[in-house]
Amino acid sequence: MRRSRVDVPAEKPRRTPQEERDDLLAYAFRALGGRALTESELRGKLEKRSDDPDLVQTVLTRVQELGYQDDAHVARAEGSRTSVGRHRVRQTLKRRGVPEPLIQETVAARDPDQEAESARTLLERRWPALARKRDPRASAYAFLARRGFGGDAIWAAIREVSAAAGAEVGAPEDDADE
Structure with missing residues (x-):
């Protein structure tokens, strides 16, 4: 051997x-x-x-x-995403280490009307599945909130989409406050 x-x-x-x-x-x-x-x-x-x-x-x-x-290029690309709201954009840029002034500039550049339209479009695609849930309004709100949309855009989208689908769903009942 x-x-x-x-x-x-x-x-x-x-x-x-x-x-x-x-x-x-x-x-x-x-x-x-x-x-x-x-x-x-x-x-x-x-x-x-x-x-x-x-x-x-x-x-x-x-x-x-x-x-x-270029951080500005990364921020612009993230800011132009339509499937997420401004809160998600802010969170993502912060997590990725973009400087705060650039984050603020990017979030401020987002059009609130375009964001509301994006929330509505996204919800229209998901509404058939959400409408079968026990509380479709709460499910829709949670879905859009996870995507980073604000409450105003969410409730406007829920009202529009549910009305178009034939269900009467409104904003949360705040009558007790008035």
Whole structure:
């Protein structure tokens, strides 16, 4: 029986700073190729790949200079989504690390009439299933609230869609307050 010699792993050759920068830059481009990332998200990914904060900042700056990463672009894309309300847009941008002034600008740019129309359109698609529930109004409200729509847009959508469907559903009874 022959015994094989156990190979001792050879030491990895030291990479030059330029090679490390090029590798990290290539990784950044691959990451951004999958989806638009915020500065915070990209920084987190780069920091997992490199222990050198200066190198991470250099790569991040270069990617931004070339126009491949821009928080404003990410915020505009999120703000233009029609299937979610302004509360969801705010929450998503905050979670993704977008600066607060840019979040406020994005949310303020959303048209309330367009948002109400989006809520109505979304509810029209789901109304047949929601109408079979025990309390369709509560189910519809919960559905649209999870999507980030505000109460005014939700109740307007519920009134319109339910009236079109033949059911008389109104806003919650606040007669006790009046």
